[in-house]
Amino acid sequence: MAAISKAGRVAVGRIRVALIGCNHRTAPVELRERVSFTQQQALDAAGELRRQGILEEAVVLSTCNRSELYGVPGESGSAITETMEDFLTSFHRIPRADLEGKFYRWVGRDAVQHLYRVAAGLDSMMLGEAEILGQLRSAYSQALDHGVTGPVLNRVFQGAIEVGKRVRSETEVGARPMSVALAGVKLAERVFGNLKGHVALIVGAGAVAEQVVEQLRGRGIGNLQVVNRSYDRAADLAGRIGGRAVAWESLETVLGQPDIIVTSAGGTGPVLTRAMLERSIAARGGRPVFVVDLGVPRNVDAAAAGLYNLYLYNIDDLGEIVEQNKKARESEIPRAETIIAEHVAKFEAWRATLEAGSIVDDLRDRFHKHRQLLLEEKLKGMPDASPEERQRIARITEELIDRVLDQPSERLRNGRSMRGRLAAVEALRHLFGLDEDAE
Amino acid sequence: MTHDLVYLGLALYVASFACYARILYVPNVWIGRLATLLLAGGIVAQYFELLERSHWIHSVPYDDLYGSMSLFAWLLALTYLGLEFFHRQRSVGAFVTLLLVVWIAALHLFVPIDPVAHPPAGGALFALHVTLNTCAYAAFGLSFVLSIVFLGQDRLLHSRRLGATFWRFPALDVLDRMARSSVWIGLSTLCVGVILGLLWGHRLNGTYDLGDPKVIITLVILCAYVAYLRLSRAARWRGARAALLCAFNFLVVLFSYTFVNLYFTRFHRFF
Numbered sequence: 180m181a182a183i184s185k186a187g188r189v190a191v192g193r194i195r196v197a198l199i200g201c202n203h204r205t206a207p208v209e210l211r212e213r214v215s216f217t218q219q220q221a222l223d224a225a226g227e228l229r230r231q232g233i234l235e236e237a238v239v240l241s242t243c244n245r246s247e248l249y250g251v252p253g254e255s256g257s258a259i260t261e262t263m264e265d266f267l268t269s270f271h272r273i274p275r276a277d278l279e280g281k282f283y284r285w286v287g288r289d290a291v292q293h294l295y296r297v298a299a300g301l302d303s304m305m306l307g308e309a310e311i312l313g314q315l316r317s318a319y320s321q322a323l324d325h326g327v328t329g330p331v332l333n334r335v336f337q338g339a340i341e342v343g344k345r346v347r348s349e350t351e352v353g354a355r356p357m358s359v360a361l362a363g364v365k366l367a368e369r370v371f372g373n374l375k376g377h378v379a380l381i382v383g384a385g386a387v388a389e390q391v392v393e394q395l396r397g398r399g400i401g402n403l404q405v406v407n408r409s410y411d412r413a414a415d416l417a418g419r420i421g422g423r424a425v426a427w428e429s430l431e432t433v434l435g436q437p438d439i440i441v442t443s444a445g446g447t448g449p450v451l452t453r454a455m456l457e458r459s460i461a462a463r464g465g466r467p468v469f470v471v472d473l474g475v476p477r478n479v480d481a482a483a484a485g486l487y488n489l490y491l492y493n494i495d496d497l498g499e500i501v502e503q504n505k506k507a508r509e510s511e512i513p514r515a516e517t518i519i520a521e522h523v524a525k526f527e528a529w530r531a532t533l534e535a536g537s538i539v540d541d542l543r544d545r546f547h548k549h550r551q552l553l554l555e556e557k558l559k560g561m562p563d564a565s566p567e568e569r570q571r572i573a574r575i576t577e578e579l580i581d582r583v584l585d586q587p588s589e590r591l592r593n594g595r596s597m598r599g600r601l602a603a604v605e606a607l608r609h610l611f612g613l614d615e616d617a618e
Numbered sequence: 619m620t621h622d623l624v625y626l627g628l629a630l631y632v633a634s635f636a637c638y639a640r641i642l643y644v645p646n647v648w649i650g651r652l653a654t655l656l657l658a659g660g661i662v663a664q665y666f667e668l669l670e671r672s673h674w675i676h677s678v679p680y681d682d683l684y685g686s687m688s689l690f691a692w693l694l695a696l697t698y699l700g701l702e703f704f705h706r707q708r709s710v711g712a713f714v715t716l717l718l719v720v721w722i723a724a725l726h727l728f729v730p731i732d733p734v735a736h737p738p739a740g741g742a743l744f745a746l747h748v749t750l751n752t753c754a755y756a757a758f759g760l761s762f763v764l765s766i767v768f769l770g771q772d773r774l775l776h777s778r779r780l781g782a783t784f785w786r787f788p789a790l791d792v793l794d795r796m797a798r799s800s801v802w803i804g805l806s807t808l809c810v811g812v813i814l815g816l817l818w819g820h821r822l823n824g825t826y827d828l829g830d831p832k833v834i835i836t837l838v839i840l841c842a843y844v845a846y847l848r849l850s851r852a853a854r855w856r857g858a859r860a861a862l863l864c865a866f867n868f869l870v871v872l873f874s875y876t877f878v879n880l881y882f883t884r885f886h887r888f889f
Contacts, residue, residue, distance in 0.1 A: 348646070369775060370775065464856070487859075500780060
């Protein structure tokens with residue numbers, strides 16, 4: 180039976196969230212490609228699931244690393260995830276066998292917990308990455324705009340967004356740079372603060388250097404200069420990044436200008452010697468220089484590290500920092516899990532309150548049915564009873580039911596312990612066979 | 619006079635320090651706000667303590683060493699609070715509040731709290747002279763804290779051993795600018811304070827007593843901080859060396875504030 184009707188009224192049955200999906204851990208990229216959704220497909224699929232009555236609410240979350248289908252089932256049958264999988268395979272026209280062992284299926288608390296872990300970045304390929312929260316928010320807001328969500332998924336997804344924000348602001352899970360390029364730029368920011376208006380020199384045109392350039396551009400670096408042994412390659416890179424190409428022979432001439440130097444040139448000996456950098460710092464009036472040496476073999480003379488106001492980091496230093504940061508992020512997982520558990524409990528409490536109201540109504544309906552049957556049966560054997568007496572008996576039995584249900588109803592709605600309320604709801608379902616009725 | 623407000627102020631500063639220290643390891647917006655709130659509470663408590671003290675001794679609160687040092691701590695806290703609001707940066711808070719706590723605790727332990735009755739030095743000129751000079755010392759105290767943080771961050775960057783808190787502190791450039799701003803505030807207020815003091819002395823005695831050790835050491839402090847401002851933009855000093863000089867200068871300030879005031883000067887002695 181429906182968990183929550185389309186009008187939003189709580190109806191008979193449990194409030195359950197179901198999830199099927201795959202991610203980078205469970206499925207290879209070939210399969211992830213086949214089950215991914217475009218933005219429009221995601222909305223179409225959610226709409227179709229509702230039209231077919233499989234789900235009453237649906238949200239599809241599809242990124243390069245995961246495809247997940249969240250929903251509130253319209254039927255509380257145990258095979259809801261299988262029905263969702265059937266829909267998914269027919270939607271993408273792929274054989275069911277291809278999903279075998281590659282898809283996860285969660286229902287109820289586990290599904291909510293999974294979504295919260297996704298929002299927190301704990302389920303991401305790069306632990307704590309921030310992009311997923313934006314993708315999740317976007318998937319949810321589009322589903323909301325198209326009217327395919329409902330009170331339950333609204334609650335769950337809003338909770339997930341809150342979890343994502345809290346985990347990022349209260350823990351270190353997403354705080355420190357996790358790539359060599361980003362680590363280099365973040366360190367430069369530790370020296371100069373805002374990089375706007377600063378000058379950067381790129382020596383060599385290696386792939387990692389380009390990543391650093393991307394990060395620098397993202398932070399609004401004022402002036403980018405590129406120098407390479409091949410002037411054409413320097414001009415090519417400078418053209419792409421909106422910088423200025425400098426001839427290799429002029430390297431020492433321009434060395435006094437940059438605040439940040441990124442090197443990734445080939446060759447055997449150091450490109451920048453201690454003496455060259457000493458002269459460059461002197462030419463800058465002693466202002467600090469941050470040097471990122473990404474070359475292997477190293478492009479910067481190691482002895483330059485001792486120069487006053489020169490900060491030199493080579494690729495191993497940055498790699499070590501990334502490794503430390505990775506460990507630091509991992510050590511924050513328990514704190515993130517605590518936040519997740521707190522929000523899952525909040526959702527469960529909300530669910531328990533709604534279900535408590537729902538179950539009392541179910542019980543009342545059931546008792547009234549029994550009362551009606553019993554009255555009909557017993558009053559047959561009382562032919563002398565006048566209509567007034569019959570009405571009186573009916574009123575008394577109605578009042579009896581109301582009185583009997585008054586206390587449990589109050590306790591279920593306002594009980595202090597969420598666990599206790601949930602346990603009571605489960606016990607009532609079991610004792611009065613309400614799930615059997617629903618199915 | 620009861621000591622309740624002293625203990626309340628100290629307790630609030632300790633709690634504020636605990637919160638500031640906590641957010642260095644575990645970032646939390648609410649704990650950060652609580653730290654600021656507790657600091658503000660400490661400032662308010664200390665303000666009323668200074669006010670109560672003034673009523674009690676029927677004079678300005680800085681008439682003795684205890685009151686003067688207490689005023690210094692209050693101005694330091696107030697200056698930092700302003701700086702925190704201006705820069706939206708709480709990471710230095712732990713160091714400033716630690717200095718406050720140590721300062722007030724030491725004050726309470728080693729300096730007699732009860733003032734000795736003596737004819738109070740009065741007049742608006744004198745009040746302004748002392749307040750401005752104390753404010754200058756507070757600004758120098760703040761630049762000391764910022765310089766120490768600068769030196770720590772610089773050391774970590776050079777050693778490449780970046781700890782958990784490294785990423786939370788302001789950039790070296792920001793710390794340098796904050797320290798310089800503090801020194802500028804300190805120098806400006808000290809200059810005006812010294813001039814007012816000399817004028818007040820002249821009005822009182824008819825002479826400018828430039829030979830007093832307190833005046834001499836204050837001129838040394840002025841020169842030291844002017845040198846810092848100049849050297850911090852010179853090629854060979856810019857950065858860590860300048861920060862070290864700034865930190866050292868504050869030791870001279872402390873010497874002037876305690877030993878000179880207590881044992882050497884004639885006109886600035888705390889009774």
